[in-house]
Amino acid sequence: MGQKAIRFGVVGLGMGRHHCVAINNARGAELAAICDKHPGRLAEREKEFKIKAYQDYAAMLKDPDIDVVSIVTESSTHADLGIAAVKAGKHILVEKPVDITPARINKLERAVAAAGVKCGCIFQARMEPCSIALKKAIEKGKMGRMIGMHGTLPWYRGDDYFLGPFGPWRGTWTIDGGGSMMNQGIHTIDQLIFLGGPVKRVCGFYDVFNHNIEAEDLAVACLQYENGALGTVFTTTCANPGGPQTVYGFGTKGSFRKAGALLTSYEMGGKAERKRMMEKFGDTDTNPDASKDAMAVALDGHTMLMEDMARAIKQDREPIISLAQARHAVEVVCAVYKAANTGRTIEVARMPGARATAS
Numbered sequence: 423m424g425q426k427a428i429r430f431g432v433v434g435l436g437m438g439r440h441h442c443v444a445i446n447n448a449r450g451a452e453l454a455a456i457c458d459k460h461p462g463r464l465a466e467r468e469k470e471f472k473i474k475a476y477q478d479y480a481a482m483l484k485d486p487d488i489d490v491v492s493i494v495t496e497s498s499t500h501a502d503l504g505i506a507a508v509k510a511g512k513h514i515l516v517e518k519p520v521d522i523t524p525a526r527i528n529k530l531e532r533a534v535a536a537a538g539v540k541c542g543c544i545f546q547a548r549m550e551p552c553s554i555a556l557k558k559a560i561e562k563g564k565m566g567r568m569i570g571m572h573g574t575l576p577w578y579r580g581d582d583y584f585l586g587p588f589g590p591w592r593g594t595w596t597i598d599g600g601g602s603m604m605n606q607g608i609h610t611i612d613q614l615i616f617l618g619g620p621v622k623r624v625c626g627f628y629d630v631f632n633h634n635i636e637a638e639d640l641a642v643a644c645l646q647y648e649n650g651a652l653g654t655v656f657t658t659t660c661a662n663p664g665g666p667q668t669v670y671g672f673g674t675k676g677s678f679r680k681a682g683a684l685l686t687s688y689e690m691g692g693k694a695e696r697k698r699m700m701e702k703f704g705d706t707d708t709n710p711d712a713s714k715d716a717m718a719v720a721l722d723g724h725t726m727l728m729e730d731m732a733r734a735i736k737q738d739r740e741p742i743i744s745l746a747q748a749r750h751a752v753e754v755v756c757a758v759y760k761a762a763n764t765g766r767t768i769e770v771a772r773m774p775g776a777r778a779t780a781s
Contacts, residue, residue, distance in 0.1 A: 428732035429454035430515075431488040433479055433503060435467045436588050437517065438494035440724055442471055445492070448728035450736070454489075457482045460588070479503065483510040490515055490540075490731060497605070498597045501526040508537040515542045515731050515741075519608050520748045522599025523756060527749045534745060542731045542741030543748035545612045546723025547667075550683045552703040556671075557617055559678075559699075564690040566675030568651040571618030573610040574668045575602070576661035583659075584635050593635030601637030603628065604755050607657025612751040613669050614655060620648045620750060625767045626758040632660045643758040 430445045432438045435458040445453045455474040458464040468475035476482040483491070483506060491507040492515045493500050501521040504514045514534070520527050520543055534541045547553055559565065584592050591597040598605055615621065626643030633639045639660050645653040651673075666682035676690030685703035688696050727743065734741040753770050761768040 425450070425736060427452035428489045428735050429487055430490045430492050430728070431455040431457065431476075431482055431485065431512075432492045432494060433457040433482065434493065434495035434517075435460075435463050436494070438492065439467060439470075441492045441494055441515075441517075441728075442467065444724035444728050446471075447725045448732065450732035451728045454487045455482055455485055463588075479506070483507060483512065489513060489735065493517060496591045496597050497599050498522050498526075501530040504530050504541070505533040508533050508539050508541070511537065511539070513540040513542075513731070513735055515544065515727070516745075516748075517544045518612070518748070519599065519604060519752045519755070520745060521752070522604065524749060524753050527745070527752060531745055531749075540731070540734050540741055541745045542727065542734065543743045543745060544724065544727060545609065545616075545743055545748060545751070546727060547609055547613055547683075548616050548743060549723040549726045552680060552683050552685050553613065553616065555699065555703065556678055556680065556685075559690055560617060560671070560673075564676060565671065565673035565678070568618065568647070568649055568671070568673045570673075571614055571645075571647065571651055571653040571671045572669070573614045573653070573655040575607045575610045575655075575657040576665045577602070577606055577657075577659055577667075578662040578664035579606075579633070579639075579659035581633065584633060593633065593637045593639070595636055598637060599752075600755060600759060601628070601630070601635060601641070602639050602657040602659045603641040603643075603655075603758060604637070604752075606659060607641065607655070608751050608755060610655060610657060610667050610669070611754050612748075613667070614645070614653060615750055615754070617669065617671055618647050618649075618651060618653060621754045621757075621770050622646050622648045623767050623769050624754065624757045625761045628759065628762050641758060641762075643761070645754070 429452050432441045445451045456467050457476040457479055464475050490513040493503050494517045500516050507514050593601045623646045624643050628638035628641035630639055640658040642656040669680045679687035688699040730742045757768040757770045
């Protein structure tokens, strides 16, 4: 007889719908309940998934059929909802960003440790086969000493994205924690960290150019990694019609270029390896186009993270993307905002007092 499935409850049914689908597709996982404060959206998802539905989050946390709470609500609510869940004895899986400041994430870390439960985080691009292969090649020294690791996110979001019935929190400092870099670009920042390593210090700029929002719709930054490499990153929601996220890395022995999940250049190792990598990862990019549509999310990475969360609980180990790993992207983004606000270069490491605000 097989092991019992790990049962998930999902709170926040905008992007959370993708979590529901991913859970249903994941081996060893089962969708047990959904929760949303908006009755219309809750009713729609209840009809779609034919599952227990809660409008009251506290009531869902009392449900003994739920092992894991998947948190997919507004960014600034993640830590508070996570703390409530772990105090109720639930494991948690948290969408990006974990929360909008390192100080909030500190509180969640302490609560998770005190409760003795698992906390996994969502950065689905880490699960892309191309990203994993590149990371292995870099770790094996095939790029040599790293010199540069750069990222771009030229995306577009229309006014309806920010002004719709579920959108007014986006692009705000207090709820979204920022604009194009904290919300959309956090994935690009994490890819740079995943492939380039931790970031030591940053400088940067941001502004609002083409949207009626508080926070930025364009941000640029220079990065110095702990390994000494330098990098740049820009994120925007103004690039109509938008294009794929790109990452470009190079070192003393070679380089690569990646657009979305597609490898566009691989100049490391021998001729046979280069041919193999381009044939394997350079032919087609089947991901939906998130550069234009916020709901166009590839589910494979999410499904793999749901499966890993279920295995982590059964095997009593840390999830593949831990809270400690996911917090660094928030530290980097907050440091960029602080650098832009002060006109100084900012040290990134462990910024407990950092605030992602424009003040």
